Amino acid sequence: MDILYLLIPLSTVLVLGIIGVFGWALHGGQFDDLEQHGAQILQADAGSVDPCQGP
Amino acid sequence: MAASAQAIDRIAAAPAMALLDDAAELARFTRWLPARDGQRTGESSLRIGGMHCAACAGLIEAALRRVDGVVDARVSAAAQSATVQWDATRTRPSALVRAIEQAGYSALPDTAAGARALRLKESRAAVWRLFVAAFCAMQVMMLATPSYISGPGELAPDLKQLLDWGSWLLALPVLLFAAAPFFTGAWRSLRVGRIGMDVPVALGIGVAFLASSGAAFAPGGLFGTEVYFDSLTMFVSFLLGGRYLEMRARHRAAVALEDSVGRLPETAWRECADGSVEAVSVLRLQRGDTVRVAAGQAFAADGVLLRGATRVDESLLSGESVPVDKGVGAALAAGSMNLDAPVVMRVERVGADTRFEAIVALMREARTQRPAMLRSADRWAAPFLWSVLLLAAGAAAVWSVIDPSRAVWVAVSVLIVTCPCALSLAVPSALLSAAAAMARRGVLLRRLEAIDGLARMDTLFIDKTGTLTQKESGGVQMIRVDDGAHWSEATLRGRAASLAAWSTHPVARALAADRAGDATAWRDVRELPGQGLEARDPDGTRWQLGRCAAATLDERGLSSIAVDAWLSRDGQPLAGFRFAESLRADAAAAVAALQRDGVRVALLSGDTPARVERIGRLLGLTDCRGGLAPDAKLAAVRAAQARGERVAMIGDGINDAPVLAQADTSLAMGEGAQIARAQADGVLVSNALHDVVRARALARRSLRVMRQNLVWAAAYNAACVPLALLGWLPPWAAGLGMATSSLVVVLNSLRLAR
Numbered sequence: 001m002d003i004l005y006l007l008i009p010l011s012t013v014l015v016l017g018i019i020g021v022f023g024w025a026l027h028g029g030q031f032d033d034l035e036q037h038g039a040q041i042l043q044a045d046a047g048s049v050d051p052c053q054g055p
Numbered sequence: 056m057a058a059s060a061q062a063i064d065r066i067a068a069a070p071a072m073a074l075l076d077d078a079a080e081l082a083r084f085t086r087w088l089p090a091r092d093g094q095r096t097g098e099s100s101l102r103i104g105g106m107h108c109a110a111c112a113g114l115i116e117a118a119l120r121r122v123d124g125v126v127d128a129r130v131s132a133a134a135q136s137a138t139v140q141w142d143a144t145r146t147r148p149s150a151l152v153r154a155i156e157q158a159g160y161s162a163l164p165d166t167a168a169g170a171r172a173l174r175l176k177e178s179r180a181a182v183w184r185l186f187v188a189a190f191c192a193m194q195v196m197m198l199a200t201p202s203y204i205s206g207p208g209e210l211a212p213d214l215k216q217l218l219d220w221g222s223w224l225l226a227l228p229v230l231l232f233a234a235a236p237f238f239t240g241a242w243r244s245l246r247v248g249r250i251g252m253d254v255p256v257a258l259g260i261g262v263a264f265l266a267s268s269g270a271a272f273a274p275g276g277l278f279g280t281e282v283y284f285d286s287l288t289m290f291v292s293f294l295l296g297g298r299y300l301e302m303r304a305r306h307r308a309a310v311a312l313e314d315s316v317g318r319l320p321e322t323a324w325r326e327c328a329d330g331s332v333e334a335v336s337v338l339r340l341q342r343g344d345t346v347r348v349a350a351g352q353a354f355a356a357d358g359v360l361l362r363g364a365t366r367v368d369e370s371l372l373s374g375e376s377v378p379v380d381k382g383v384g385a386a387l388a389a390g391s392m393n394l395d396a397p398v399v400m401r402v403e404r405v406g407a408d409t410r411f412e413a414i415v416a417l418m419r420e421a422r423t424q425r426p427a428m429l430r431s432a433d434r435w436a437a438p439f440l441w442s443v444l445l446l447a448a449g450a451a452a453v454w455s456v457i458d459p460s461r462a463v464w465v466a467v468s469v470l471i472v473t474c475p476c477a478l479s480l481a482v483p484s485a486l487l488s489a490a491a492a493m494a495r496r497g498v499l500l501r502r503l504e505a506i507d508g509l510a511r512m513d514t515l516f517i518d519k520t521g522t523l524t525q526k527e528s529g530g531v532q533m534i535r536v537d538d539g540a541h542w543s544e545a546t547l548r549g550r551a552a553s554l555a556a557w558s559t560h561p562v563a564r565a566l567a568a569d570r571a572g573d574a575t576a577w578r579d580v581r582e583l584p585g586q587g588l589e590a591r592d593p594d595g596t597r598w599q600l601g602r603c604a605a606a607t608l609d610e611r612g613l614s615s616i617a618v619d620a621w622l623s624r625d626g627q628p629l630a631g632f633r634f635a636e637s638l639r640a641d642a643a644a645a646v647a648a649l650q651r652d653g654v655r656v657a658l659l660s661g662d663t664p665a666r667v668e669r670i671g672r673l674l675g676l677t678d679c680r681g682g683l684a685p686d687a688k689l690a691a692v693r694a695a696q697a698r699g700e701r702v703a704m705i706g707d708g709i710n711d712a713p714v715l716a717q718a719d720t721s722l723a724m725g726e727g728a729q730i731a732r733a734q735a736d737g738v739l740v741s742n743a744l745h746d747v748v749r750a751r752a753l754a755r756r757s758l759r760v761m762r763q764n765l766v767w768a769a770a771y772n773a774a775c776v777p778l779a780l781l782g783w784l785p786p787w788a789a790g791l792g793m794a795t796s797s798l799v800v801v802l803n804s805l806r807l808a809r
Contacts, residue, residue: 004214008198012221015194019187019228026183032175 076147084164085148088140095143096126099151102136104161104173111160111240114247118158122150137162159243174306181302185295188233191225192288198222199285212274219271222284229288230264233295250440255447256294259470263287266463283464283785290471290790297794323355324348326399337405344402354387356405363398367391384587384601443473450780461782468779472789473772477796481764484804489757492808497741498722498750505736508703508720510754514695515649515747516688516714518706519660519670519681522724523642523744531569532633536613547630549573551622554588554600566600566620566632587620599623638673645744646674652751655700659688659714688714705739705747722747757807764800771796 025031085099103115112130115137119128124145130137139151148164155162163173198218201210237257244251264287269278325335326345337355340346345361348354354367366378369391381387387400451466486503493500500506517523533548553575555566575592587601603621613628621628646656657678660667667681680691692714695702704711704718715721715735723735724742739746775792778784784792 005217008217008221011194012198012224015190015225016228019190022186022190023183026179026186031182032179 076149081148096140097143097148098138098140099148099164100136100138101151101155101162101164102173103130103155104163104177106160111243111251113249114243115155115158115160117247118154119151122146122154125151159239177302178306181295181299184233184236185292185299188229188288188292188295191229191233192285192292195222195225195288196285198225199282216271216274219274219282219284222282223268223271226264226267226284226288229291230260234260234291236298237291237294250437250444252440255440255443255470255473258444258447259467260287260291262463262470263467266467278463281460283467286785286787286790289787290793293787293790293794297798340402340405342402342405346400346402348393348398348400353392354389354400356389356402358387358400358403360385360387361399361401365393365398367393439473439478443470446473446776446780454782458782464785465779465782468782468784468789469776472775472779472784472792477768477771477800478765481768481800482761484801485757485761485764485807488804488806488808489753489760492753493737493750496749496753497739497743497746498737499740500737502736505720505722506754506757508701508736509747509751510758512654512701512703512720512751514655514657514700514702516657516659516692516695516702516704516718517646518704518711519658519662519667521707522705523639523658523670523674524637525639525742531566534631534633535629536611536631537627537629542629546573547622550575550598551600551620551630551632554590554598554622597625599626603628638670639742639744641743641745643674645748646676648745648748649751650675652748654703654751659683659691659704661685661688685711685713689717692717705744706735753807760803760807764803767799767803768796 081097081099084101085097088096088098106112106115115130116128119125119130119137119139122141124142126140126142128137128139137155141148141151152162161173198221201218202215234257237253237260240251240253241257244254263283266278267282267284267287269276270280270282271284274280323335323337323340324347325333325340326347327333340356346355346358360381360383362383364380364382367381367387368378369388381398386403389404447466447469450469451462454462454465486506489506490500490503493506531548533544535544535547548570550573552567552570553573587599589597589599591597600622601620603623604626607623607626607628611628613631620632622630622632649656655678656674656676658667658671658674658676658680660679660681661683662681664681667679671677671679683691688711692702692704696717696719701720702718703720703722704714705722705724706715707724711723715723721735722737722739725738725740737750771792775784775789779789
């Protein structure tokens with residue numbers, strides 16, 4: 001069970017990393033409007049969701 | 056010298072702030088109050104960011120009142136907004152904003168765009184804090200599980216040490232970042248020497264963390280070996296979750312209000328003198344401008360229709376969802392929608408003067424006023440919080456004798472579990488959601504006390520003319536002013552009716568509906584703005600229906616006759632038409648419903664007693680008093696109040712204003728005189744009396760909800776504090792209990808808003 005002495009610190013650091021990733025996504029505006037993007041595919045005239053992909 | 060350089064620095068650093076004082080910008084969130092003794096007083100609405108509970112409202116109010124030149128400041132915690140009255144000669148809005156910022160909050164002018172950005176920022180920050188707290192809490196719990204499930208001696212001491220250190224590391228962001236609002240809130244209220252709801256919470260979190268850290272890094276020392284990082288992180292996330300849901304509910308209410316504001320259009324198409332059309336900002340419109348409004352657009356200002364005919368959706372103003380026909384000369388309200396055809400209007404009132412703006416201002420006022428019921432709740436908060444602190448200290452002292460290892464945890468539980476939030480939210484949340492529900496149903500309240508008054512009234516005085524009855528329907532009275540030789544009465548009435556059928560003006564419609572018109576083949580029918588109809592008969596003679604030139608009336612000595620429309624031939628008036636008043640469509644049903652409900656309904660009118668008697672008989676009322684001067688009406692209301700009755704009054708005219716002010720609860724008709732609306736506690740926007748019945752039902756429900764809230768909050772505290780004192784409530788359960796009890800109160804109140 002010695003591996004626990006490595007895994008516990010590792011998981012703690014991993015948690016902090018995940019929190020960082022979520023913070024980046026949140027402040028990039030990905031969670032600002034959760035309903036709007038779901039409804040977007042129903043609008044015929046709406047452009048591509050991701051402008052980089054293009055039609 | 057240094058001071059002035061500093062001031063310049065401040066202004067240079069915030070050019071947007073200086074822009075606040077620009078007159079055009081100012082007009083977007085400020086209205087000017089009628090001047091009293093020559094001084095110009097502005098009333099500005101500001102949105103406040105960073106408010107967490109009702110106690111913050113008092114701090115901001117105090118900060119604003121310290122600014123030189125502020126006449127009055129009111130802050131609504133539920134609506135997160137401030138209404139400030141300030142003297143234009145002594146201060147500027149930018150000074151107000153700076154004062155709020157120095158108190159530790161953020162402020163923006165209350166226009167939709169800035170508020171939206173503020174809401175987005177606030178919601179992101181809340182989600183971010185909630186995520187950090189909840190995610191860390193989950194991980195800490197995982198690390199805490201081994202010590203819960205392992206038997207004695209199964210967990211190696213060094214492994215336990217490692218798990219505790221991991222928990223400590225993960226609890227750190229929760230304490231330093233996620234729980235920061237509790238600490239700043241507590242610090243803010245302590246700094247001004249008051250006790251706020253955040254104080255016990257911050258104290259509980261702080262003590263729990265320090266004690267657990269001691270146990271983690273010096274096991275077996277002063278704080279024993281037990282760590283409670285799992286409880287700590289969990290109750291921080293419960294509290295933040297509760298606040299997040301509260302914030303969502305508040306944002307929804309704010310969006311609903313702004314949606315109604317946002318329906319004012321931004322640009323308008325103004326007709327120039329040479330007939331060309333230019334696009335101008337709505338802010339630049341002036342009285343007398345001629346504006347084109349395309350179909351599907353909203354009217355930019357209150358005004359009169361000049362050319363064209365259309366149907367208009369006024370549901371925003373009146374709650375009436377059926378479109379209203381508008382012909383030339385009809386009044387148009389800003390914010391209502393033009394549905395059918397392009398029309399041209401003349402601007403009568405703009406900006407803060409419009410009926411729509413007036414209604415929005417009324418709503419804002421109601422939202423920032425603190426009713427007496429609320430103020431008493433504020434008074435109780437401080438002693439309550441002090442007794443919580445004393446109880447916690449006492450519990451720690453007693454337990455340190457019984458079982459020193461548990462003393463800290465019992466004190467922490469007591470601090471966390473008591474929920475003054477539920478008590479302080481019980482009344483205002485119910486009042487606000489009831490007021491919002493009434494606003495949607497066409498009753499705008501200026502004072503929230505009116506909810507209490509509506510629910511408890513036992514006598515309702517109703518004015519007759521304009522309130523129970525209305526013009527422009529029913530029998531048409533004709534007053535002949537010709538020599539009587541050329542035309543028979545039937546001919547004149549038929550002629551008027553056939554001409555009136557060309558128009559959709561309300562007066563013409565009533566006239567046309569009165570009897571079938573004759574078969575005159577009218578030519579060249581034109582509807583002149585504000586004047587009426589003009590047409591030629593087959594012989595080529597010009598006939599007019601509507602206004603008559605004032606000079607002609609003076610010449611014939613007719614200007615003293617009050618009529619709704621003149622029928623004239625070649626410019627000479629032949630007959631005037633006056634519309635008998637009729638009961639409003641829903642009056643009888645509304646009065647009957649109120650009487651069934653146990654309200655004594657009585658008529659108070661300045662009209663002749665005979666006519667009042669007739670209307671009273673139609674409604675089945677026994678107490679009908681006619682021929683009353685305003686002071687006699689006032690005396691009647693005072694007499695009823697002296698008998699101990701709770702009196703409500705509905706009126707509309709200028710003569711009703713003093714009575715409306717005297718009555719315990721008063722409502723004015725939306726189309727009534729401005730002064731009546733200004734004196735009343737609420738306004739019936741759609742002029743439908745049935746709204747009173749519905750508002751009363753809602754008011755009684757909201758009193759019930761308020762009682763439920765108070766009973767729940769009191770029962771919760773009474774049950775949980777003893778449990779915590781006895782040590783039966785671990786800190787995490789205390790956090791859960793506190794968050795749930797606030798949520799139950801808010802959700803119970805939101806039932807009213809449906």
